[in-house]
Amino acid sequence: MLKLVATRWKTILQWAVTLGLVLFLLAQIPLHTLADLLAHVNLAGVLLGAAIYLLNNVIRALRVVRICDLPYRDTRALLTPVLASSFGNNVLPARAGEPIFIWAAHQRLGLSWGTSSAVMVIMRVFDTMLVAIIFVFAAIVTGAAESSLILWVVTVALGAAVVVTALLPWLGGYLVNLLVGLVRLTRKDHLIAFIEHEGRRAADAFVQLRAPRIYAGVFFTSLVIWLLTFGWIYVLMRSLGIDVQLNQSVLGSTFGILSKAVPFSSIGGWGAHEVGWTAGFTLIGFPTTLAISSGFAVNTLIILTSAVCGLPAWLALSSDQRREEATASVSAHSAASAPVDPPARQLPAQLSHKPLRLFVQICALNEQETIGQVICDIPRTVEGVASVQVLVVDDGSSDNTALVAAQAGADLIVRHHRNKGLARAFQTGIDNCLALGADIIVNIDADGQYEAADIATLIRPIVLQQADMVIGDRQVQAMAHFTPAKRLFQWLGSHVVQAAAGVNVPDAVSGFRAYSREAALRMFVTGTFSYTVQTLIQAGKLGLAVSSVPIRARETTRPSRLHRGMLHFMSHQAVILVRTYVTYEPLKTFSALSLPFLLFGTVLIVRLLIFAAEQGGQLIGRVQSLVVGTISIVIGLLLLITGVIADRVRENRHLLEEIMYRVRLQSAQRSEPAAVAEPGEPLK
Numbered sequence: 020m021l022k023l024v025a026t027r028w029k030t031i032l033q034w035a036v037t038l039g040l041v042l043f044l045l046a047q048i049p050l051h052t053l054a055d056l057l058a059h060v061n062l063a064g065v066l067l068g069a070a071i072y073l074l075n076n077v078i079r080a081l082r083v084v085r086i087c088d089l090p091y092r093d094t095r096a097l098l099t100p101v102l103a104s105s106f107g108n109n110v111l112p113a114r115a116g117e118p119i120f121i122w123a124a125h126q127r128l129g130l131s132w133g134t135s136s137a138v139m140v141i142m143r144v145f146d147t148m149l150v151a152i153i154f155v156f157a158a159i160v161t162g163a164a165e166s167s168l169i170l171w172v173v174t175v176a177l178g179a180a181v182v183v184t185a186l187l188p189w190l191g192g193y194l195v196n197l198l199v200g201l202v203r204l205t206r207k208d209h210l211i212a213f214i215e216h217e218g219r220r221a222a223d224a225f226v227q228l229r230a231p232r233i234y235a236g237v238f239f240t241s242l243v244i245w246l247l248t249f250g251w252i253y254v255l256m257r258s259l260g261i262d263v264q265l266n267q268s269v270l271g272s273t274f275g276i277l278s279k280a281v282p283f284s285s286i287g288g289w290g291a292h293e294v295g296w297t298a299g300f301t302l303i304g305f306p307t308t309l310a311i312s313s314g315f316a317v318n319t320l321i322i323l324t325s326a327v328c329g330l331p332a333w334l335a336l337s338s339d340q341r342r343e344e345a346t347a348s349v350s351a352h353s354a355a356s357a358p359v360d361p362p363a364r365q366l367p368a369q370l371s372h373k374p375l376r377l378f379v380q381i382c383a384l385n386e387q388e389t390i391g392q393v394i395c396d397i398p399r400t401v402e403g404v405a406s407v408q409v410l411v412v413d414d415g416s417s418d419n420t421a422l423v424a425a426q427a428g429a430d431l432i433v434r435h436h437r438n439k440g441l442a443r444a445f446q447t448g449i450d451n452c453l454a455l456g457a458d459i460i461v462n463i464d465a466d467g468q469y470e471a472a473d474i475a476t477l478i479r480p481i482v483l484q485q486a487d488m489v490i491g492d493r494q495v496q497a498m499a500h501f502t503p504a505k506r507l508f509q510w511l512g513s514h515v516v517q518a519a520a521g522v523n524v525p526d527a528v529s530g531f532r533a534y535s536r537e538a539a540l541r542m543f544v545t546g547t548f549s550y551t552v553q554t555l556i557q558a559g560k561l562g563l564a565v566s567s568v569p570i571r572a573r574e575t576t577r578p579s580r581l582h583r584g585m586l587h588f589m590s591h592q593a594v595i596l597v598r599t600y601v602t603y604e605p606l607k608t609f610s611a612l613s614l615p616f617l618l619f620g621t622v623l624i625v626r627l628l629i630f631a632a633e634q635g636g637q638l639i640g641r642v643q644s645l646v647v648g649t650i651s652i653v654i655g656l657l658l659l660i661t662g663v664i665a666d667r668v669r670e671n672r673h674l675l676e677e678i679m680y681r682v683r684l685q686s687a688q689r690s691e692p693a694a695v696a697e698p699g700e701p702l703k
Contacts (some may be wrong), residue, residue: 037481043291044315048308056259056316064208064258069324071251072144076101076328077242079142083124085236086138088227093128099332100124105331108279121334127347133217137191137224145241146186148180150273154246166322178618185614188234191225219523221275226521229607248276255320261313267303275314284345292318293479364464377478380448381411381429383442383465389517396471403482404459409466410451414444420465431455445550449539453683460534468573469531478533482565487538489565490555491523491531516552519600520559524567527555531570538563540683543676553599560603605669612648616655623648 045053080097084090100123107116121135130138183190195218214268253268263271276293296314301307379397383390390411399407408430413421415438424432433451435444445462452460459478463469469491480486516527528551535543541561544550558565601608627644 023168028350036470040291040294044297044311052308053312053315056261056312057319059260060262060316060320061258062570063318064254065324068251068254068258068320069328071247071254072324073239073328075244075247075251076105078240078247079105082142082237082240082244083138083430084251085222085233085240086141086228087130087134088230088233089128096128097124099335100127102329102332103336106325106333108328109325113341119333119336126246126336131220133195133220133222134224137195137221138573141224141228141237142241144180144184145237146245148184149241149245150276151180152242153249153269154273156265167270179623181618182614185611188225188229191222191228195222195510216343222523223521229521229604230605241558254315256313256322259313259316261309271300271310272317274302275318277611292376293334295615333359340490357640375403375458375482376456377401377404377459377461377474378452378455379407379409379461379463379471379474380452381409381424381463382414382418382444382448383411383416383424384414384438384441384444385416385418385420386465387416387423388469390465391427393465393467393471394424394429396555397463398472398474400476401475403479408455410448411453412444412448412451414438414441417449423548429456431534440548442544442548442550442553446542446544449534449542449544453536453539457539458536460536460539462530462532462534464530467618468572468574471575473531473570474533476568477531480568481533481535485564486566487535488554488558488565489566490526491529491530492524492567493531493572494569495526504691516555516596519596520565522555522559523564524555524565526554527551541676541680542681547594554597556596556603602667602672603669606662609658613655613658613662616651619651620648620651620655623651 048274059629077094077098080094080101081091083097083101084094099650100120103123104116104120107119109116117139121139123133124130124135124138125132136589158187167604194346198214228237249265249269249272252272252664253263253265256263256268275292275296279292293314296317297307300310300313305313363642381390394409394411397407397409409428410431411421411424411429413424413432413434415435421432421434431451433447437446448462449460459481461474461477463471463474474493477489477491480489499617513525513527516524528549530551532551538558539565542550542554555565623644
């Protein structure tokens with residue numbers, strides 16, 4: 020007996036909680052009141068409710084299409100997973116519809132596990148916000164002064180829900196990265212690899228939600244879904260002969276909906292739904308007997324409708340699962356019996372028709388002590404490329420950096436007559452490499468921090484045409500010579516840059532990176548401090564393929580030539596990050612800035628209207644709310660208008676960048692390096 024309880028404790032708990040809540044509520048009412056409601060149900064009303072339910076699920080499938088930015092024709096394929104998910108949530112225990120949807124979307128539409136999970140989270144966040152919005156609107160229309168405390172509580176919750184939903188495209192990626200970090204603590208390699216891979220897909224789904232048309236589409240479909248849901252509940256209550264108004268139905272049923280949405284261990288939401296339903300309808304003035312009996316009656320009709328409409332979809336998915344397991348079993352048996360041949364070595368496709376030229380560029384400022392060894396360590400034969408050349412950009416050094424570089428074997432040295440900053444030196448190197456016909460450009464620091472032998476690993480994704488830009492991951496969290504504070508700031512900074520750029524790169528400020536010819540032609544560094552953050556955001560916004568590979572890094576003993584300390588470095592990189600992001604996403608930036616002002620002003624104006632309605636239209640003592648609310652809304656609108664104007668400027672910038680790209684492309688096709696920023700002269 021003890022063994023049975025130990026193995027089946029979840030099922031036993033579900034039944035115990037369900038029966039306990041149901042019996043407790045039924046003990047509060049005469050059973051004939053519930054029987055009378057169900058006995059006199061209007062069949063036409065139930066059928067109308069079923070039609071609304073089916074239409075609602077079609078729109079739910081359409082919402083998934085909008086979140087994933089899929090063709091509208093995929094709505095039909097998603098209808099089965101959505102119906103099965105609704106069946107799981109309304110009939111099966113513990114919100115089983117969520118995992119059913121994730122699995123079904125993966126099987127039926129080919130969505131990755133990470134994308135399916137992110138879609139589920141997005142839908143639930145929007146659902147919570149829209150339920151709160153409709154509740155507050157119904158409460159204001161009803162003028163429920165006696166429920167003002169509850170109204171204010173829900174209004175505060177609505178404000179929080181609106182903020183979370185507005186920031187979800189940015190917060191989602193952070194939550195995914197936090198989950199990945201927690202999974203890494205398990206030290207289970209197979210689990211870590213799976214979560215990291217699917218985490219990238221989930222983060223991409225949140226990033227995609229940043230597009231205004233997708234966000235607006237998800238918001239609109241969610242609004243329609245919950246208007247239909249409340250309409251369905253109202254139709255069911257009327258079909259049971261309950262005299263209720265639509266706004267009363269919304270106010271009372273909201274508590275039942277939220278109670279049923281909790282991942283509570285009850286069968287079909289029984290008990291949990293009725294508790295919330297009873298509390299809601301009791302607060303709006305229903306007798307306790309009618310509140311409890313109507314909750315059981317409506318939930319019964321909901322479960323029956325969900326079972327009739329959703330059970331076929333659930334059975335179809337179960338059949339798919341059995342068929343998939345049978346296919347996997349046959350495939351595994353065939354694979355086990357077939358002879359295993361060693362995999363053939365795949366050579367890059369480019370080598371068969373075009374020899375690739377690799378240029379390694381080094382930006383140096385007073386590096387005579389280390390640059391010679393760095394150049395000597397650079398391999399002159401690398402798999403996948405036909406030639407390797409070294410270009411040094413001497414950024415106004417006052418020592419013998421250029422001479423040491425020439426003696427160490429640099430193929431070309433370009434000199435700035437005065438120090439112009441790392442970013443300008445980087446751009447000069449890129450321009451010279453392109454003018455000399457580079458197909459791949461690797462940037463490596465002159466201080467000897469990076470292992471030049473890792474160049475072959477760094478460029479391999481570009482050689483295989485899998486990436487346009489590759490960042491060397493120093494694996495900072497495992498570097499002993501980095502202080503805990505430096506590791507923490509590096510981790511936080513990289514995640515902020517990832518969110519801004521929309522790419523998954525664990526070491527965003529690494530200076531050891533490779534660029535394809537296409538990526539180099541599109542890079543336009545405009546600052547002077549550093550190029551790492553700006554080029555990464557540019558690559559993400561231009562749609563270039565960015566990847567990362569692990570590399571080795573040494574400890575450097577000399578002070579940095581770039582910054583005067585951690586705070587100096589972080590402040591300058593933060594300015595570059597904000598300026599670059601605003602340049603490419605002005606509308607999103609100013610919309611996010613305007614949102615708090617608009618929300619604050621709207622809350623004050625709504626509060627003012629509520630008090631005015633209670634006081635017969637008088638605004639005595641409330642003028643401050645009118646003034647502050649109006650000013651806040653005006654500031655929000657001005658910020659929003661600024662974003663619209665800046666977005667038009669961004670379109671012009673895009674056209675200018677395309678023109679510059681074509682000019683640089685034509686210039687780079689010439690053999691002479693006459694079009695570079697500052698050509699200089701070789702010293703050998």
